[in-house]
Amino acid sequence: MEWETVIGLEIHAQLATKSKIFSGASTAYGAAPNTQACAIDLGLPGVLPVLNRDAVRMAAMLGLAIGAEVARRSVFARKNYFYPDLPKGYQISQYELPVVGKGQLTIDLDDGSSKVIGITRAHLEEDAGKSLHEDFHGRSGIDLNRAGTPLLEIVSEPDMRSAKEAVAYMKKLHQLVVYLGICDGNMQEGSFRCDANVSVRPKGDPKFGTRAEIKNLNSFRFVERAIEFEIERQIDLIESGGKVVQETRLYDPDQGETRSMRGKEEANDYRYFPDPDLLPLVLDDAFIDAARAALPELPDVKKQRFTEQYGLSAYDAGVLTTSRALANHYEATVAALGGEPKLCANWVMGDFSAFLNKDNRDIANSPVDAAQLAGLLRRLQDRTISGKIAKEVFEAMWAGEGDADAIIEKRGLRQITDTSAIEKVIDDAIAANPDQLAQYRAGKDKLFGFFVGQVMKLSKGKANPQQVNDLLMEKLKG
Amino acid sequence: MSLGPAEVAKIAHLARLAIRDEDVPAYARNLSAILELVAQMDAADTTGVAPMAHPLNMAQRLRPDAAAEPDRRERFQAIAPQVEAGLYLVPKVIE
Numbered sequence: 099m100e101w102e103t104v105i106g107l108e109i110h111a112q113l114a115t116k117s118k119i120f121s122g123a124s125t126a127y128g129a130a131p132n133t134q135a136c137a138i139d140l141g142l143p144g145v146l147p148v149l150n151r152d153a154v155r156m157a158a159m160l161g162l163a164i165g166a167e168v169a170r171r172s173v174f175a176r177k178n179y180f181y182p183d184l185p186k187g188y189q190i191s192q193y194e195l196p197v198v199g200k201g202q203l204t205i206d207l208d209d210g211s212s213k214v215i216g217i218t219r220a221h222l223e224e225d226a227g228k229s230l231h232e233d234f235h236g237r238s239g240i241d242l243n244r245a246g247t248p249l250l251e252i253v254s255e256p257d258m259r260s261a262k263e264a265v266a267y268m269k270k271l272h273q274l275v276v277y278l279g280i281c282d283g284n285m286q287e288g289s290f291r292c293d294a295n296v297s298v299r300p301k302g303d304p305k306f307g308t309r310a311e312i313k314n315l316n317s318f319r320f321v322e323r324a325i326e327f328e329i330e331r332q333i334d335l336i337e338s339g340g341k342v343v344q345e346t347r348l349y350d351p352d353q354g355e356t357r358s359m360r361g362k363e364e365a366n367d368y369r370y371f372p373d374p375d376l377l378p379l380v381l382d383d384a385f386i387d388a389a390r391a392a393l394p395e396l397p398d399v400k401k402q403r404f405t406e407q408y409g410l411s412a413y414d415a416g417v418l419t420t421s422r423a424l425a426n427h428y429e430a431t432v433a434a435l436g437g438e439p440k441l442c443a444n445w446v447m448g449d450f451s452a453f454l455n456k457d458n459r460d461i462a463n464s465p466v467d468a469a470q471l472a473g474l475l476r477r478l479q480d481r482t483i484s485g486k487i488a489k490e491v492f493e494a495m496w497a498g499e500g501d502a503d504a505i506i507e508k509r510g511l512r513q514i515t516d517t518s519a520i521e522k523v524i525d526d527a528i529a530a531n532p533d534q535l536a537q538y539r540a541g542k543d544k545l546f547g548f549f550v551g552q553v554m555k556l557s558k559g560k561a562n563p564q565q566v567n568d569l570l571m572e573k574l575k576g
Numbered sequence: 577m578s579l580g581p582a583e584v585a586k587i588a589h590l591a592r593l594a595i596r597d598e599d600v601p602a603y604a605r606n607l608s609a610i611l612e613l614v615a616q617m618d619a620a621d622t623t624g625v626a627p628m629a630h631p632l633n634m635a636q637r638l639r640p641d642a643a644a645e646p647d648r649r650e651r652f653q654a655i656a657p658q659v660e661a662g663l664y665l666v667p668k669v670i671e
Contacts, residue, residue: 117643124643131662132653136645140652152641173629174636180592182666229669239663367590372629380635 099337100301103329104309105264105294106256109271110249111281112225112289113156119224119248120147120190127287135227135242141186147375149174153248154379156280157197157222158389160250163278163396164217166201168386174222174376177368182240183227191251193370196221197379198252203274204398205266206416215267216255223249250280256295256306261325265318268292273397277422291316296328297342307332308342312349312356324349328356400425408432408439417447423461424451430468435475445475449492466495474502482506483513484563514561517569520553523561524573527552538574549574577615578608 118125121138138145161168175193198220206212227242252271258264272290275281282289297309312328315321327349332342347356395403397419404415404425419425424446431442450471454464474495478488483506494505506512514520527549528535538545553566579587584603588595595603649662658665 115641117641117645122639122642122644124645126643132649132664133647133662134645135652136648137652142652148639149636150641151638154638178590182664182669230663231668234660234663234665236668237658237665238668239660240666241663369590377634377636378629 101298101329101333102301102303103259103261103325104256104297104299104306105258105261105325107254107258107264107268108293108295109252109254109268110225110291110293111160111252111271111275113153113248113250113280114282115150115152115156115248117150118246119150119153119222121246123246125247127284129243131239131241132243135245139185139227139242139246147190147373149376149379150248153222154197154381155385155389155392156248156278157220157250158381158386159278159280159393160220160252160275161198161201162386162390162393163274164198164201164203164220166217166220167199168381168389169195169197169199169379170381171195172197172221172379174373174379175370176373177223177370179368181226181229182238183229183242183245185227185242185245189224189226190373190376191223191370192221195378197381198250203267203270205263205270207266208262213257213263215257215263218253218255220250220252223251225249250275256297261322261329264294264325265322268318268321270397273420277394277397279394285316285318288316292321294321294325294328296325296332298329298332298336307336308344310342310344310356311346313346313359315349320349320351323351323354324356327354331356394422408443410439410443414443414447418443421461427461427464427468431471431475434469434472435479438475438479441475441479442472445471445492449489453492453496465498466492470495470501477502477506481513481515481562483511484559486559486563487511487513490559511560514557515565517565520557520561520565520569521573523553523557524549524566524570527556528573535574539576546570546574577611579604579611 113119115125117123118139121136123136123139124134126134138147158168172192173195174190176188177191177193178188180187196219200219201217203215203217204212205215225244225247227240227245230239230241232239254267258267272283272285275290276283285291292315294312294315295309296312297307299305299307310328310332312324315324328347335342346359348359349356400419401412401415404410404418405412408415410418418428427450428442428446431446432439435442450464450466453466454461471492474488474491477483477491478485483491490509491502491505491511494500494509495502499505499508514523531549531552534545534548538549549570550563550566553561553570554563557566581600581604584595584600584607587607588603653659653662653664656664
């Protein structure tokens, strides 16, 4: 039988606020345990939550960016369950009336096509603390620094049909929240994590199969592997006469498998009710307009503009708009050079990105800024140096040896474009290799490359390659 | 709507409340009475009436995003039953 997979994702994006969603404690990552957990985060008696304006603004920005309705009126609810890292015994979340309604996101697939994925809703909630089960004399250690950190839970429609689509959606959403500046996107620190709802059904069947929920997937690779594993598990189960049960499963990256978290099912009775400590959240036009005004140019719009304004291919435009920082660097380079958008694209995507990766740096810490890169490209453009030499100069610039012009002067890398000087080198190269010359003239055309190599070597790479080609062709004819 | 003993036991378990068996009928009666009151109110026609969250119909006030709370870990942990390395220690829970 042919099976179809149905996947929906719930993504938790940690909002990039300075303080918590309902308290003034800091959200900075990596502090000593419990030093950023105040009376509200600890759920001490008599405290009241007060909502963080920026958390709401960020949720509204996401809503506007996915074309969703931002609710004029939404309500906070208590989700009740017992766990030691949730001291109040309930998590403040939103249930029936979330702040962001239906929206959508367009994902790009490997075959070049695109697909629209529906987003059901997005709601604000607080994160829980952390439990450490390592050796504390048979007890668990609780760190409540993370308790009360603002999260935006973004729930997709069950619109994805493969692990690849799920990863494409997750990447697109990741790019978007980072673009918007509402989430730092750091997956290792848990700022962007994902639960996946996975089910299978016979192809063509309009009904959904029973789904399993896979929890806490904190990398793109794990999402893909966990879903692939889960699809296979469910199909094997059904084909061997079993039934998928609705349950929560955990992905174990070491074993590459998902495992049932039995015993938690009954805890799914969360008994939501409106939180009497919080009044309805009412947003007026001014608030929503301000959120709209704070939106940057969105990735898809920027990509489209890059293809139109700079004449780039969709692929190049896609790579250059991966992040705002890279796109800004590219545009600053083009502006500084005053044109040559394709040349700039090649260098920003090529050597520049490669060196960043090699050093594991981000653009803000790049030793070569846009003006300096443009300075190098200008010398390439006016043929002071060849492409090969430009790479050498770039490496020196990266190492902090100065601007392109200074390096070219200091190292004597100026390209030789004087015809008589190049002819002199060619004559030397030919004179030094009489055997090869004879073979070439006897019809061994392949040796042309050998002579080009000799000339470049004798000129220390400085002879203009195009001129070398043209002049050498003439000279070899004899 | 009325609750039976099994439902009372379930609610008590979800709320982590220990109740005595002999008290179950009384809880069932009282909780059912509350639900009946809600059912009565539910019968009122509220078409076109906006829900009210507060007698003065106020909306949630928002606070500026500023990390203003000082670290008071020592004071908080002074009343905790057991702490170590800055952590609150609790009976072991394993998922």
